[in-house]
Amino acid sequence: MGDDSVDGLRETASAARRDDRRHVLHSWSSHGSLEPVVVTGAQGVHFSDEEGRRWLDFSSQLVNVNVGHQHPKLVAAIKAQADTLCTIAPYHANEATSEAARLIAEVAPGDLNRVFFTNGGAEAVENAIRMARLHTGRHKVLTAYRSYHGATTGAITASGDPRRWPSEPGAPGFARFWGPYPYRSAFHSANAQEEGERALAHLADTLMVEGPHTIAAVLLESVVGGNGILVPPDGYLQGVRALCDTHGIVMIADEVMAGFGRCGEWFAVDRWNVVPDLITFAKGVNSGYVPLGGVIMSDAIAETFATRAYPGGLTYAGHPLACAAAVACIGIYKDEGLIERTRVLGETVFGPALQAMQQRHPSVGEVRGLGGFWAIELVRDRATREPLVPFNASGADNAPMTDFANACKKQGLWPFVAGNRVHVVPPLVIEEATLREGLSIIDEALAAADRHCTG
Structure with a gap:
């Protein structure tokens, strides 16, 4: 973690960050390598951090914030x-x-x-x-x-x-x-x-x-x-x-x-x-x-x-x-008719947009889902269906998925990445224009995955 290690936290770091790094053990993480974003607020389909960045939440956190933040x-x-x-x-x-x-x-x-x-x-x-x-x-x-x-x-x-x-x-x-x-x-x-x-x-x-x-x-x-x-x-x-x-x-x-x-x-x-x-x-x-x-x-x-x-x-x-x-x-x-609206968005926006990405990107092996619950499965080779990263990959083996996630975050979108897949799961209240904006960011970020294709 360099200058932000637990033993050498910058004096300029926020109290929330300092206390987190010194006292919180996060789930599914080693505290020596984790660099959590300090979230300071959220509204609708976005959340914000202490550095002033505003993130489009395409993960619904852990696929739970269905009606958005701070409804x-x-x-x-x-x-x-x-x-x-x-x-x-x-x-x-x-x-x-x-x-x-x-x-x-x-x-x-x-x-x-x-x-x-x-x-x-x-x-x-x-x-x-x-x-x-x-x-x-x-x-x-x-x-x-x-x-x-x-x-x-x-x-x-x-x-x-x-x-x-x-x-x-x-x-x-x-x-x-x-x-x-x-x-x-x-x-x-x-x-x-x-x-x-x-x-x-x-x-x-x-x-x-x-x-x-x-x-x-x-x-x-x-x-x-x-x-x-x-x-x-x-x-x-x-x-x-x-x-x-x-x-x-x-x-x-x-x-x-x-x-x-x-x-x-x-x-x-x-x-x-x-x-x-x-x-x-x-x-x-x-x-x-x-x-x-x-x-x-x-x-x-x-x-x-x-x-x-x-x-x-x-x-x-x-x-x-x-x-x-x-x-x-x-x-x-x-x-708000969210159940029916989500079903329609799955059929008219999520599905067609993701299927179009599959045609454009050699790294996309399959897209699947329904409603507001979709996955893009990434591969190195469409013919062999070799996953973009190995099963249960970590560290350097997981670099291609890290590259993709970073490309999303660079454009202000917080993705849900699991294994060799991108799960597309924004809050169900998302407006169609914002949904399409987020899907466009994913589309662009897939270029990072395409670079790792071999077939």
Whole structure:
């Protein structure tokens, strides 16, 4: 870090920067090499730093600020709730929490009518797994290799991506399967339909050899998020639902990232008319203004705990400030027509613009997505589909993606870069003109990736 190392911070550095470098351990980072931007404010689809730079937020931070920064209705709801009731133990009822649960149940599919609140997505996944095990009396959970479910013990064990490696051996009772990914098929499929069919056959075989009578749940992201925005082929989720029904297995849809409008639906499963037994949510439920997550459950699973105590809970479950923010956020989705608007933008702006980039840039192997949830997969060679950087690349191996990200930042756009992919995930309130401006910056920045192409 040179002159800004922890032991040699410049006297001119801000107090926020000095205190951060000396006292904060950031997630997924080594504090000796991290150089965080000191954010001083945000508004709409932009945030600002202490050096006066204004960034177009094309990451929605961690794909959670769906209604943008500092939305006045959301801020006002939090302030009003703070004046009334800041916090209360979760064994009480209160208006904000009750109303949030009612509104979430109203937009959830099928008979998912009851909500268990948590502080975030990982805790939601932990509790969904616990519910499935208690409901079925079975212990095993099947999850996909290309998945991420959170960083707590059970959630990170359930995750399929390399972030789980430092935490292994992890919790017991998990087995993995390959989900559909037509561009890099594990099943040598020729097209998306064949990929879906073969992925389902593989899952059926995995259930067979793991023992269906031992399996409590199949846990999967409705649309895979951090591992590539992988949209399942039509029929795949329906097939998973059918397999779960055949064997009495709980289907858990992780919608922490994909839910609440991100895919142009209240929940991504709505696109395929699939009703899981459990849905985990967080992020977009209140756009991250106050930590909140939860599990929405079917009537059948809720009945399991009608006369039997559910053995889990959190001090801040159903926190009034967080739930008041959720009530306001759901109102914003409805009042501003964000769900339908996002679906249309996906079809008329995101998709066409990204497909045009694919034609112009040899580094673009594939674009995919729906709603406001898109990925550009970058390659060195389109013919061989060799990734622009190796799997789980770091340091010098990741230089091409760093070059791309820096080219975006040089023009004032904050990108979401993961592996050999660019995830295009701005706040859903973004105006079309601003969206096109950001897409143009990405288009120009792709020249940095093109320079690393070999084919």
